[in-house]
Amino acid sequence: MNYRHAFHVGNHADVLKHAILLYCLDALKKKPAPFAVLDTHAGRGLYDFLSDEAVRSPEWQDGIARLWNWPDPPPLIARYIEAVRAFNADGDLRTYPGSPALVTSNLRDDDVLMACELHPEEHAALKRALPRKANVQVHARDGWQALSALLPPAQKRGLVLIDPPYEEPDELQRAARALGPVLKRFGHGVYLWWRPLKSESLLKSVDAEARAQGAKETLRADLWVDAVTPEGRLMGSSCFLINPPFGLREALQEALPFLAEALTKGRPGWRLV
Ligand SMILES: C[S@@+](CC[C@H](N)C(=O)[O-])C[C@H]1O[C@@H](n2cnc3c(N)ncnc32)[C@H](O)[C@@H]1O
Numbered sequence: 001m002n003y004r005h006a007f008h009v010g011n012h013a014d015v016l017k018h019a020i021l022l023y024c025l026d027a028l029k030k031k032p033a034p035f036a037v038l039d040t041h042a043g044r045g046l047y048d049f050l051s052d053e054a055v056r057s058p059e060w061q062d063g064i065a066r067l068w069n070w071p072d073p074p075p076l077i078a079r080y081i082e083a084v085r086a087f088n089a090d091g092d093l094r095t096y097p098g099s100p101a102l103v104t105s106n107l108r109d110d111d112v113l114m115a116c117e118l119h120p121e122e123h124a125a126l127k128r129a130l131p132r133k134a135n136v137q138v139h140a141r142d143g144w145q146a147l148s149a150l151l152p153p154a155q156k157r158g159l160v161l162i163d164p165p166y167e168e169p170d171e172l173q174r175a176a177r178a179l180g181p182v183l184k185r186f187g188h189g190v191y192l193w194w195r196p197l198k199s200e201s202l203l204k205s206v207d208a209e210a211r212a213q214g215a216k217e218t219l220r221a222d223l224w225v226d227a228v229t230p231e232g233r234l235m236g237s238s239c240f241l242i243n244p245p246f247g248l249r250e251a252l253q254e255a256l257p258f259l260a261e262a263l264t265k266g267r268p269g270w271r272l273v
Contacts, residue, residue, distance in 0.1 A: 012223060013194070015067065017239055028111075042100040048094065067263075084096065113137065172206045180214055189242075191243065193210075218240065218244070219248060222238045
């Protein structure tokens with residue numbers, strides 16, 4: 001496990017993933033019944049843009065930083081910026097909340113976060129970053145194994161974020177196959193599965209696999225900031241949702257062209273299917 005999210009934090013891919021994550025959380029909170037969030041690959045929770053990693057690899061400068069003072073972004077993006085601003089009270093962009101931090105800051109007292117992080121240092125940092133509360137559970141366990149061990153949640157409703165580092169060559173296929181047994185036990189959960197956009201044919205085949213595994217209601221949102229190539233730097237990402245919340249498609253229809261323009265590095269684009 002060599003991947004460190006601190007080298008990529010706040011980039012175009014985090015912008016897309018975290019804006020969608022917040023929309024899903026807001027949608028779950030429209031009903032009073034408590035919900036659970038399983039974050040299978042949580043990362044360290046809070047990131048400092050002055051850290052050694054972020055200084056050496058300042059991807060955030062072409063991500064969240066470009067949006068920070070944007071005058072009138074679409075609502076999906078305005079909500080995301082507001083959530084990041086809550087971690088930067090003095091107005092200067094220095095701290096970035098990863099997925100478990102965004103989730104905990106948007107939970108009600110009865111809602112629960114189950115965050116899994118296997119890397120010992122990232123896990124220790126995550127424990128320090130998140131509030132010590134009974135409804136915030138940090139596990140040093142394998143996120144793939146957690147899909148079967150922790151689902152369905154006691155609350156019977158909720159969100160599953162699947163955001164692995166894709167260090168293993170077969171991790172995309174593994175994620176698609178992992179959905180089958182999980183959907184049998186927690187078929188009405190909302191799933192947000194993040195994928196790197198490198199090969200369209202590979203993503204098409206794992207989308208087909210996910211559908212074969214039982215994903216029926218789906219929405220896929222892709223954003224790229226420059227020409228996508230199988231090798232080299234990540235220029236785009238793809239979020240695959242199962243049981244997407246009402247209104248998300250329309251919100252993305254407005255936000256994706258905005259993001260492509262705002263975060264462009266040359267030949268940007270977007271896709272919503
Ligand atoms: C892409 S990062 C997560 C970013 C985070 N979800 C966010 O949006 O802020 C992936 C994380 O998964 C961790 N990881 C790698 N393999 C894992 C496994 N099998 N189970 C749980 N965590 C794992 C890595 O240490 C890394 O911190």
